[in-house]
Amino acid sequence: MKTFIENRKHIENEFENAVFDTSTGLDADIMYEKFKEIQDAPTDESRQIVYANAYSYLLDNVQLEINEHTPFSVKINLGIDYSYFATESIFQNALFSSQVKKILNEKLPEEYTKMKKLADVGLDWMCVDFTHTVPNWSYLLKCGFSGILKNAQASKEKLLSSKNHNEKQIVFLDSVIICYNAILRLLNRIYIYSLKFNVPEFSKCIKNLMTNPPETLYEVMQFSILYLYFEEIGIERGRTLGHIDRLYLPYFENDIKSGKTEAELKELFRYFFIHFTAAKRYAEQPFTMCGSDKDGNDMTNKLSHLILNTYDELNIYNPKIQIRYHKNLDGEILKKALSMIRGGHSSICIVNDEAVFEGYKKIGIPKEDSQNYVLLGCYEPIIIGLEEGEIAPLRFNMVKCIEFAINGGRDILTDRQIGYESKLEIKSFDEFFDIFLKQLDYCTDFALDFIEKQGDYSTLMNPSPIYSSSFSECIEKGMDVHEYPLKYNNLSLKHHGLATTVDSLTAIKKYVFDSKEISLEDMRKALLQDWKGFNDLQNKIIRDKEKYGNNLTTPDKIMTDITNHLADRYCGRKLKRGGVLRLGLDSVYHCIAHGEKTSATPDGRNAKKPVSKNLCASNGMDRGGITAYMQSVLKIDSASYVNGVPFDFILHPSAVEGEKGLADFISLIKIFINNGGFAIQGNVVNKETLMDAQRNPEKYSTLQVRVCGWNEYFVKLSKVKQDMFIKQCEVSG
């Protein structure tokens, strides 16, 4: 085999315009039609069996291709457009989406209609979140594909021989057995097909994985890639690869004992990482590293260093790295990570162990369980093997509640009654704030109630035999993971638009009630008219320095009043399913989509413009610099927001240049974290570079920016997104 450098060009674009061997199976569009027939056909079978049979049909007929330039040779044709959502597969489009709508219309007709109305006006974005999952990797690696099948068969026999079983349990296990038999048939097909190519190591690996758990680092990596394929085919998206420096260490050490060299294993990591870069998964594939063990000792090991160094050398942005920071973390790891961020490799998130432990403690989960957390997607912790967190079924745009408070619960752009009918005559800021909170509660309560009820039908909407069977509990109890067999069956809520909300309330306090420069009635009029006729005041409000993100008393007090209110009301709330509610404050890109449906706001923002992102100050408003912004964020009780309170930053390169700059950068991040900061991610870039890249994209094809929990190439972002970054840079330089 040639070297990685020679092979790289044959791998990194292998999924774009991928060609498959049509003799190995059916075209994706033929299978799509077949799935539509399955979806529409009347049947007495349970949904789990219908699903499992469809899954088997797909695996038995899917087209294959072998790439001889990589040890991870096989590609499977899922009819996916890899340039965007990897989950836009034939399975998703033909089976899943229509089933979700059908079930929600049947089971929750009124609530579903109302939820769609809320989504229409940009109040929330809801989904059935099957796309943020984390299998129990340790259990999977211990069992292997054949082991899972054997365990399911054994559990079925055991249940059948006991008097206490029910039909549902047997149906679930049957669905697992059908799916895993299909997986083993597909592995056999891949093995036979691979023999036509010059990939002997790959063939040997697949043959072993058909009958045994993975034994070497190569087999572990190949197993992980295949497992993610198999889960994703069935709609769920396994995100994190797990805590890989811990998980892979025994295999790494065994390989070394068996005579492999560190250089050979490093080469393997190069191919492993580039596989995920090539797959171009939307929002990418993360993995977790380092962290503290139960006694507070650093879990960093030689593999941690090797992984970070290998990643750095590749100059890639995916997979993404999530480093668990704690006070005893190996200093070289933090230095390397920040030096990578400074150098433009910003696909790194650093999360604070202590803040996560505190967050879990607040929702009743002790450290002996939470200490094994990983970050699941962007920065949402999950206790691998013990917790289902359903991290993103609902993203809630708080800014709309300003609109409702000012306009009697009516949406300004559509004039529909969405919030509760609150009074229009308001005499004081306290009264206004109270109405705002009531609108917030009213809308959140409804959405939350819907999401909880929706959970009752998860298995009917999308059975999860592959994901579920990665948990021994599911196999032993004969239960789908969405029937809540795990120790912690939690649900998460994300509120966003924090800065726009706070700045709007600050402006109302100051200009409507304190200085009385404008009446509430006129402010309503200004928003209805998108500030036309009120431009001087709009300008004055925009230029007013009293904004969230600058460590200022008034806006930050309003901010903590909101976040504490949400925490008191929702954090750790007990759910009917048995788990508790987790809160988060990140927005991803919904700040753009929601902004498009949000009227002008009292902070001077025009209608349809993006609302603020994550915990960021409104675009360009963190004029007090990064330390003031950090201190505003530190006022949030992060323990109440275990689903994520990420701190995004943009620093000008000159602020962290040279040896001293790096040392100060390290201090800055340590101070933030040691004072309770939850997680950080960011970009070191200047405005001129981004503007030049916007004008001359051909010169900047590799310029990456940290978006939310993932990176993207700047030149591939839409202009709206690019402009958001450029505006953010205005403060940093």
Next chain:
Amino acid sequence: MIFAIKPFEIHDGDGIRTTVFFKGCPLRCKWCHNPESLSFEKEILFDNELCTSCLSCIGICNANIAKDGKHIFIKENCTLCGKCEALCPNNAFDISGKEMSAEEIADAVLKDEIFMKGSGGGVTFSGGEPLMQVDLCIETARILKKHGINIAVDTSGFVKKETLDKIIPYTDTFLFDIKAIDDDVHIKCTGVSNNQILENIKYIDSLSIPMEIRYPYIPAMNEGEAEKIAEFVKNLKSVKVMRILPYHNYAERKYNTLGLNYPLPHIVPPTKEEISGVIEKIKHSGVKNAIPY
């Protein structure tokens, strides 16, 4: 009179620092990159490049007028009322200079106490020439010292020894520029003699107060001074580090906003290689701890 307080400064001493910029300077260094620091008075900066002639500011005062649909700013008519600065949607106006009490300065600085203390940083008094307002420096320093804040003073050294004596008890580090050893060169570059400056540096050294020496390297102005400065510095015992500050021309636009002519329009900033060469020369002359800015 203060013209800026900047948090998260990494170039003005150890660790993460907040730099307080005092307004007014007795020197007129031709390369000065903060021309708004020169005058001791409040003044207005108007950036014509940012002005879009939206004419929002017309009619508020006699300094902003419109002619043929274009905005014209007449500085002589400006009373520094600040209305245009508050109004302009494009941030074309900036009033530089604010009277602040020691308490107000200290409050602003202490906002970043956790960053200063956590990074081994502190506050840096800079300017302008901070010691031209030595009493304000002392009062501010007195408050900050109660909070255990490390204090650096970035001075030209062009002050009387008695002035220096006043601030010494509060100062953890001095940052001194040496622009030239040859006095003729110094006068040509800055308008003043360096006698007092060099005496003050030797005096601070004799008291063993840590110093950072800075050599602003300006092609065609003081480039021939490198080895002479190194000769001077190598005999000092309290110099922790000597930094070479390369000339840059980023301030040209700022001069325009003040209605001033940029003094060095034709000088090309040195390359990294050129600076490395200068550092090597300085090291060769016996200053081992010379580093780039």
